[in-house]
Structures are given as structure tokens and as C-alpha cells.
């Protein structure tokens with residue numbers, strides 16, 4: 266009796282799962298580990314291959330790559346300052362437009378201003394924005410937006426031409442229309458993420474604020490948006506990454522000029538667009554220089570991501 | 586007899602909020618029926634009764650917080666100093682400035698302790714010295730000594746009991762006349778609960794307090810007046826509608842109530 270009791274306990278302690286199941290469990294662990302590692306490996310291999318390809322250019326230009334504003338395949342003279350400027354400024358323009366628009370839309374869609382059914386339709390439409398191919402955005406930019414920004418840009422230049430950013434007459438394509446198209450392309454990201462973080466706030470917060478005699482707007486601006494700010498910032502940073510890396514729409518609208526000009530009305534170029542434009546016909550050192558530029562773009566996005574992480578953590582620490 | 590009648594009349598004259606034949610609906614569902622109740626000034630009034638009998642519903646209709654629920658509908662009259670709270674020209678925001686609310690779960694804002702307390706004053710356009718207001722409010726909520734060195738820290742860094750007192754300080758700082766409390770101690774430990782009860786006694790000098798409580802001892806300890814609510818089934822779908830059974834001095838409700846159901850409830854025989 267006692268003995269059988271003991272053996273029973275033993276069995277419990279040893280576990281009664283079949284060896285097959287155990288092996289399967291172990292195997293699953295290795296499998297997922299494999300997946301996780303392979304993602305890291307892919308990333309590293311991309312970086313390494315680009316770095317290796319870029320090596321001749323790195324050796325040749327070193328840091329002067331970042332100060333030279335010429336990109337001249339004829340004289341084999343390459344520098345990225347102009348395209349870095351184009352990348353950053355066109356992304357900033359898109360953020361300046363998309364943040365208020367996106368957060369505003371997110372607030373509207375998370376409040377009960379309109380009946381639930383209509384809201385669902387609007388949310389769906391916003392998601393559709395993300396489904397439009399970027400080449401279509403590019404076409405729209407060329408045929409619809411550029412004529413408008415040319416008129417607007419002429420006015421800006423005539424009235425505020427003393428301001429460096431508006432110091433040239435618009436040439437049609439340029440950073441301004443590119444930034445506007447990018448802003449529309451990143452809107453869905455900002456709206457979706459901001460709306461999610463607003464909707465996931467505890468309803469207690471809203472009640473507490475209204476219960477203290479705050480209006481709806483005071484509640485939104487003083488309590489809800491600050492409480493959701495880390496999520497909103499996360500969305501904005503994701504959107505910034507997208508804007509910096511966008512290739513097709515940018516190429517079609519920005520003018521592909523590798524000359525450095527401060528004015529946002531002038532044609533310019535972004536890193537992604539430069540690479541897409543020239544890679545097919547590049548040879549020799551030019552290929553290597555394009556690789557180097559790609560490395561710079563990777564670095565730029567990495568910096569943005571680290572910065573985003575840092576800002577989000579700072580904000581979180583302040584509110585939690 | 587004469588004496589008590591005069592007292593009652595006096596009470597009536599002093600009432601801040603009056604409910605007259607109030608029915609409350611959520612959509613087609615009638616949650617509360619025929620409530621007649623006068624909330625006396627500078628007293629603590631307790632709402633007791635079994636779960637789901639509509640205590641929170643009634644409390645929240647006193648400062649129009651139920652407006653947030655789209656299906657909410659109210660019939661009858663709720664007056665504040667004789668003014669109909671549900672009249673067309675009444676701004677619910679103004680109502681809530683005068684009639685504040687403390688909730689069941691502590692719900693500080695994700696802001697610093699200071700900003701939490703200052704919030705109501707800021708949205709109300711308070712002109713005085715904000716630092717002073719924050720200090721007095723925190724003192725009134727018996728929290729000042731515990732937080733005076735860390736006003737810049739987040740409200741979430743406090744314990745549950747401290748957070749609830751912070752919420753009370755926040756409500757007090759908005760300078761309302763009436764403070765509504767919906768089971769303010771149900772998430773708290775006994776010591777924090779006692780602190781908040783003491784605090785209520787002090788607050789009633791300046792404020793009229795209405796508290797919903799599940800805790801009978803708490804009602805006897807803090808309340809001057811007690812309203813007992815119950816719910817009865819109507820129709821055959823098992824729907825329950827809440828109603829006011831009895832409203833009287835707390836002593837009377839707990840020692841010698843008029844209604845048998847009150848007696849059963851306060852002696853713990855049901856609910």
C-alpha cells in the first residue's frame with residue numbers, strides 16, 4: 266500500500282508526459298530561438314554587405330562624404346550633405362503637417378462626436394490611405410499637388426522671399442510638394458497608433474476630469490493627450506522612419522536635384538530616392554558611394570529610433 | 586413630536602439638492618423609480634442598499650455625470666438650490682464645478698501630485714495663489730505631511746489610500762459646494778478608510794457630502810442622514826428597478842426604522 270503510494274508520488278514528480286511531447290516542447294523552443302536569431306542575422310548581414318560594398322567609398326572619402334555637397338558621377342566626386350538635408354527637411358515638413366492632422370483625427374475618432382457606425386467607416390477609410398501604392402501617390406503629386414504648390418510657392422517666395430526656406434521661385438517639383446505627399450502617406454500610421462493609445466486610456470480619467478468641472482476640450486488637451494503621449498510619440502517616430510525611407514513617391518516629386526539649396530521650393534533629393542535613381546546605371550566607385558549613402562540612411566533611421574525610444578521613456582517616466 | 590417636526594422643516598429649508606419623483610432610464614430599461622429625497626446642507630448623507638439598486642446611478646445624476654452615457658434619461662426634477670439641474674439652459678460643466686465627485690477606485694491623473702490637485706482650480710480659472718490652494722487642499726485631505734516633500738512626483742507613486750486622499754484633495758481644490766463620493770473606501774485598507782472617514786467629518790463643516798457605501802458600520806460612523814434603497818423585480822424578465830425605501834436620521838434608520846425591509850438590511854439579514 267505504502268509502496269504503491271510512493272511510486273505514485275514518484276510518477277507525479279517525474280511527470281507523465283510522453284517523451285515525444287517533451288522532445289516536441291524542446292524542439293519548439295529551439296525553433297523559435299532559431300527564428301529570433303535569424304532575424305538578427307538578416308539584419309547584420311544586410312549591414313555587413315552594404316558596409317563591404319561601401320568600403321572603397323569610405324576609404325576614398327571618409328568624413329568628407331558628409332561635408333561635400335557635390336554628387337558628380339563624371340568626376341567621381343561624391344558627398345551626401347545635400348541629400349541628407351533633403352531627407353531630413355522633407356520628412357520634417359511631412360511631420361509638421363501630419364502630426365496636428367493625425368492627432369486631431371485620432372482625437373475625433375476616439376470621441377463620440379459622431380455615431381459609432383460612421384466612425385467605423387472613417388476608420389476604414391483611413392486604413393485605405395495606407396493601402397494606396399506609393400507610385401499612385403507619386404502620380405497624384407505630379408498631376409494635382411505640384412500645380413497647387415507652385416502657385417502657393419510663388420506667393421510664398423514673393424511675400425516671404427527674405428526667409429531662407431522660401432528664397433527661390435518654385436520650379437515645380439521640390440521639397441514642399443514631396444513633404445506634403447509624404448505627410449499623407451504617414452497619416453494612417455499616426456492616426457492608427459494615436460487612436461489606439463487614446464482609446465486604451467481608462468475611462469476613469471475622463472470622468473475624473475469632467476467631474477472636476479473641466480470641459481470636453483480641457484479634458485482632451487490637459488488629461489487625455491498627455492496620458493497617451495508616449496503612444497502618440499511612438500507613432501510619430503514610426504511615421505518619421507517611414508517618411509525618411511520612402512522612395513518611389515519622393516523620387517517622382519522631389520525633383521532629383523543633388524545640388525544643395527536651403528529653399529524648400531527648390532528641387533532636391535533624398536537618400537532613398539538618390540539610390541533608387543542611380544543604382545541601375547552606376548558603375549565603379551559610384552556603386553560604392555551609393556552603398557555608403559545607404560549606410561548613412563540606415564544610421565539616420567537608427568538614430569531616429571534610438572531618439573524615439575529615449576523620448577518615449579522620458580515621457581513615460583514623467584507620467585507614471 | 587413638535588420638536589422633531591420643526592427639525593424636519595428646518596432640514597427641508599436647508600436642503601441643497603432635492604429630487605422630486607425622479608425616474609432614471611438606461612435606454613428602455615428603468616433603473617430607478619420615484620425617488621424623492623432632500624440632501625441637507627453641511628451634513629453627510631449616506632446611500633445604502635444592495636448592489637444594483639441604483640445608488641451610483643442616483644449619485645451620478647446629481648452632478649450630471651450620467652450625461653456621458655448616451656442611453657441615460659431622467660424623468661422628474663432634480664434641483665440644486667431650487668434650480669432645475671436638467672433645465673435646457675443649464676451647463677453641465679458649471680454643475681460639476683459646484684458638485685464634485687470622488688470615485689470608487691482612486692483615479693489620479695498621470696501628472697505630478699501638485700498638478701493633480703491644481704487641475705480643478707486651473708480649469709476653473711482660479712485667480713488666487715495656487716501654491717496656497719494646493720497646500721490647504723492637501724491639508725484638508727490629511728495628506729500634506731506625507732507628500733509635502735515630493736509634490737513634483739507622479740500621483741501614481743502614492744499608495745492606494747494616499748491616492749484616494751489625493752483625489753479628495755483634488756476635488757476639494759476645485760472648491761465645490763457638494764462632494765459626492767461613490768464607495769470611496771471600498772478599495773482601501775482599514776487604516777486608510779478610518780483616515781478618510783475622519784476627513785469627511787472635517788469636510789462637512791464646509792461642504793455637503795453624499796456618500797454611497799456598502800459598509801453599514803461606515804454609514805453609522807460618518808453619516809447624519811441615511812437613505813436606504815432597495816430593488817424589486819418588475820415584469821417577468823427579471824428586470825429590477827431601484828427605489829428609495831426610507832430616508833431618515835442615521836440613528837433612526839439603524840435602530841428603529843419604519844420599514845421591515847430596512848430593518849432586515851441593516852441587521853444584515855439580506856443584501
Ligand SMILES: Nc1ncnc2c1ncn2[C@@H]1O[C@H](COP(=O)(O)OP(=O)(O)O)[C@@H](O)[C@H]1O
Nearest residue numbers: 611616635636637638639640641642643654827
Ligand atoms: N451605463 C449603464 N448602462 C445600462 N445600465 C446601467 C448602466 N449603469 C448601471 N446600469 C444598471 O442600473 C442599475 C443600477 O446600477 P448602479 O447604479 O450601478 O447600482 P449600485 O451602485 O446601487 O450598485 C443596475 O441594474 C445596472 O445594471
Ligand SMILES: [Mg+2]
Nearest residue numbers: 640641642797
Ligand atoms: Mg455602485
